[in-house]
Amino acid sequence: xxxxxxxxxxxxxxxxxxxxxxxxxxxxxxxxxxxxxxxxxxxxxxxxxxxxxxxxxxxxxxxxxxxxxxxxxxxxxxxxxxxxxxxxxxxxxxxxxxxxxxxxxxxxxxxxxxxxxxxxxxxxxxxxxxxxxxxx
Amino acid sequence: xxxxxxxxxxxxxxxxxxxxxxxxxxxxxxxxxxxxxxxxxxxxxxxxxxxxxxxxxxxxxxxxxxxxxxxxxxxxxxxxxxxxxxxxxxxxxxxxxxxxxxxxxxxxxxxxxxxxxxxxxxxxxxxxxxxxxxxxxxxxxxxxxx
Numbered sequence: 001x002x003x004x005x006x007x008x009x010x011x012x013x014x015x016x017x018x019x020x021x022x023x024x025x026x027x028x029x030x031x032x033x034x035x036x037x038x039x040x041x042x043x044x045x046x047x048x049x050x051x052x053x054x055x056x057x058x059x060x061x062x063x064x065x066x067x068x069x070x071x072x073x074x075x076x077x078x079x080x081x082x083x084x085x086x087x088x089x090x091x092x093x094x095x096x097x098x099x100x101x102x103x104x105x106x107x108x109x110x111x112x113x114x115x116x117x118x119x120x121x122x123x124x125x126x127x128x129x130x131x132x133x134x135x136x
Numbered sequence: 137x138x139x140x141x142x143x144x145x146x147x148x149x150x151x152x153x154x155x156x157x158x159x160x161x162x163x164x165x166x167x168x169x170x171x172x173x174x175x176x177x178x179x180x181x182x183x184x185x186x187x188x189x190x191x192x193x194x195x196x197x198x199x200x201x202x203x204x205x206x207x208x209x210x211x212x213x214x215x216x217x218x219x220x221x222x223x224x225x226x227x228x229x230x231x232x233x234x235x236x237x238x239x240x241x242x243x244x245x246x247x248x249x250x251x252x253x254x255x256x257x258x259x260x261x262x263x264x265x266x267x268x269x270x271x272x273x274x275x276x277x278x279x280x281x282x
Contacts, residue, residue: 013142072137077186078149105153111257125149 007043007053010083011075013124015040018056021122025100026085026093028054054083075125082119082127090132094118097130108132147172148186151179155191159198160221165191200232201264207244208251216240235265 012018019042022028028044031053035041039061043053059075060068074080087093090108097120098104105119105127117131137145151172155163168191169179183191199220206216214225217240222228232240251259 069137072142073145076137076142076145076149078152103150103153105157121149121153125146 005052007055008083009055009057010122010126011059011071011080011124012056012122012126013058013072013075015042015056015058017123018042019044021100021102022054022056025097025102026128027096078121078125078127080126082129084129084131086131086133088133090116090118090130093130144182145186147174148179148183151183151191152187152194155195155198159195159202160219162221162223163195168195196231197235197265199228200235201260203228203232203240204236204243204263204265205259207240208248210244213240213244216244 010018019030022044023030028046030042031045032043033040034043039058041061042056044056045051045053058068059071063071094108102123103121105121106117108116108118110116115131115134117129119127119129122128151168154168154171165176165180168183169176172179172182174182180190180192183194187194189197199222202220203216203222206219207213211219213229217225217228220228222231229240232243236243251263
């Protein structure tokens with residue numbers, strides 16, 4: 001028996017604005033784009049991890065007005081859980097994402113426990129950390 | 137939320153990120169407020185409404201949390217005070233005692249095995265001091281109970 005992560009959801013204020021960050025800056029590929037009513041669910045992924053989809057949707061997608069409002073506030077305040085990627089070339093990835101105009105939270109630095117990483121905000125306020133993949 | 141409300145809240149978030157990032161610099165409320173494009177008084181009110189404490193209190197909590205990490209690693213109290221952006225050892229020590237519940241030297245001299253076992257990012261969230269001795273600061277609570 002095996003188990004693996006298939007989808008993870010990221011709540012964003014504006015799906016189109018977020019595609020520019022996740023696809024054009026981070027380099028993910030759009031795998032699916034589904035609309036229902038006034039909402040969209042856009043799935044992105046990377047060939048480095050086939051089978052894993054990162055699904056972008058808006059706070060009110062599939063939620064009541066009150067719940068969507070609560071999500072929107074937490075999202076914009078920047079207190080929703082972070083997303084952590086890793087890359088085999090942290091400095092190059094950092095420069096690409098910074099050049100896209102993304103908000104930099106932390107330049108690449110060595111963390112105390114042996115990891116080297118950097119951090120951005122996505123356009124909605126989610127914290128996105130990017131770590132240097134450890135040499136195997 | 138209207139687009140304008142979202143934009144204002146995003147400004148507050150950027151000011152909070154500035155505090156988290158530049159806590160060791162001589163930050164003052166007018167500088168933080170400028171980051172949020174607000175007057176200092178309006179900024180302080182809005183920040184407190186959003187994050188539950190004033191910007192200055194948030195800055196000092198951040199500094200004390202970083203100082204706790206340095207003290208756990210064996211840095212002297214004076215060096216930790218200066219490293220986190222506090223210029224007066226007296227006010228640093230009293231602020232530390234007020235929100236952590238013990239003096240910096242007492243905190244520095246005792247064991248921190250549980251915290252040392254955590255990844256730094258977990259320790260940062262877990263040991264973040266809360267004014268008034270909230271149950272969130274479990275390390276302090278357990279050690280004062282013992």
